[in-house]
Amino acid sequence: MTVTLADVAARAGVSSATVSRVLNGNYPVADGTRTRVLRAVDELQYVVNGPASALAAATSDLVGILVNDVADPFFGIVASAVQSEMGGEGVTGAGQKLAVVCNTGGSPERELTYLTLLRRQRAAAVVLTGSAVEETAHSTALADRLRHLAAGGTRIVLCGRPPLPPRSGTTEQPPAPAEDGVVTLTFDNRGGSHRLTAHLLTLGHRRIGYVTGPADRSTTRHRLEGHRRALGEQAPEALAEAERLTVHGGAYDRSAGYDGALELLRRAPDLTAVLAANDTVALGVCAALRDRGLRIPEDVSVGGFDDLPFAADASPALTTVRLPLHEAGARAGRLALGLETPPPGDVATVRADLMVRASTAPPAPR
Template sequence: MAVTLADVAARAGVSAATVSRVLSGNYPVAAHTRGRVLRAVEELEYVVNGPASALAAASSDLVGVLVNDIADPFFGIIASAVQSEIGDRKLPVVCNTGGSPERELTYLTLLQRQRAAAVVVTGSAVEDPEHQAALAARLQRLTEGGARVVLCGRPPMGGSAAGGGTAARGAGAGAGTGTGTGAAETAGAPGGPAPAADGGIVTLAFDNTGGARRLTEHLLSLGHRRIGYVAGPADRTTTRHRLDGHRQALEARGLLADAELLTVHGCAYDRPSGYDGALELLRRGAAPTAVLAANDTVALGVCAALREQGLRVPEDISVAGFDDFPYSVDAHPALTTVRIPLHSAGARAGRLALGREGAPPGGVATVPAELIVRASTAPPHSFP
């Protein structure tokens, strides 16, 4: 017998109207209440119009694109590329989660209810086992209902190696200032849809670890030994993978001793986090001779804080970012960074979502990163 709205309400200990509000996402509901309802939905495998398998026969023309913050260039570029690739074939709907794990799950439930033809989930994943289990269940129901699911810029479900493991390190290996394009990026040539691993979910993981490692190696080659790091939120996969790459490079030079002291985690990947993080690094004692930032926006905040303290970039402290947003080359000085081909990755995600490109072997491809050296990094005044 199909699970009903009343069954969910009874399991969660709330009214049917509250369940409806949570699932619609159009009304304010207390966070703890929403959590109880979503857990009940998960436990009972509730789907509004019957079993998920019935959805395959009647999918819509809707394609959901989940982003953390559409105002962030990282997500805006990917979402724009996905939409351009989809064109007028389907109706793309951008769902802005604001970085909320609960909202991410709610949007996936709503997309399932709307019988979405495909879903593209972008950006970093939250490293919380309970959320990961709930997310995996939502995505599995979507694929069982006939929807194509593409993860773009996050590791594959059930594993954390993508973006930080062997496959990621292999993609673009030895890419100094070159593109580092390897088989990992080109796997899955255009053609008919191919079956994917991981329950039909296709993953385009970014080489965050390899890119961060090469960026730190660049600073080490210039003579820097005290390198500060303003990282992103500690519970995000992208943060961990980029920090892993940075510390791999430090470890190879025997410089891990002060790594914790020289690392600050921001609340977000935004300018205020970079500004506050730079000031915190300066307050901790001996100033670093270089600062790496979680992304280019954070790097601009770092530069602003250093300027206000009377420090010059790169004469006093070098600064580097990540992602190579369009404005990074026009910053003053132009920002050394790591380029992730966000537009081409988003376009590929769009083709995969439409079934216009075959899945890569194993359902996972690693998009390589490219070191871009500009004017914001230079040798320190003196070597230790």
């Protein structure tokens, strides 16, 4: 159903002329009134740039790439690979697109705001990268915005995220292509974490600490689930201690790894290995262990996740799980441009491979 200027006016409790003044910015309007109008525009997802009916099937040359943290190498690699496809080989003239990186800072509200803005700009495609926020209200709002974008002709690609949740049936949805027009390249975070933990268990480790990422992120949950599954399959006695040896809720950064490692050493001074939510967290873990006079891997083995460029050059080189970030980003870019056929069911799983390096070894006899 097309949303009109009158619908926005009714929702905000003002006249259509007032809505027009707020959106055009050409006439003074009280701050409270402006706030009500903009809130109504956002809630109804009103397309500002011209009549919504005329724009429903039109798109621009803009491609939005949403990242949690543009300074994080994980997102930098993916975004760069997506952008490289916008003017890559075989893409010329009208096929070229302007890629805009939108840094959400991990804010769910900012993520939704960017999607609204991209819809107003009639973006040709939107690529969302990294983990999803696991909160019901946000997940519902996100899925609603993406389906509206897809129904208006915008290609949607999720890169490193799980597929959208099924429609709840509680909110009116616009007509959309089959499978909602959303293509998903999801990372095998559970499988990769399982392989990493199994590697440590095979070496003989049983006292394994774990430093997680943000509690509300899908990636955090999936990697922890893979870790716990490996413990349950190969070392039930270690699984019984797993919760005590897990530090929850830190950020995906070095300081979280440093503080998490110190907390693990306080809880279990005799632990023999620490796994980290990602490679950056693992660097913080290594720093904390060194500051406590512990050697890696002679005293404590350390493992990370993602295989970021610095992992192989760390000292010692970091055992980690490799995600093919550049390849996945490039594929997301091709899908966003319509240059590659979507996978069956519009969902593909990107494999995560174990990279064994010098930071892990059998535990020393005690």
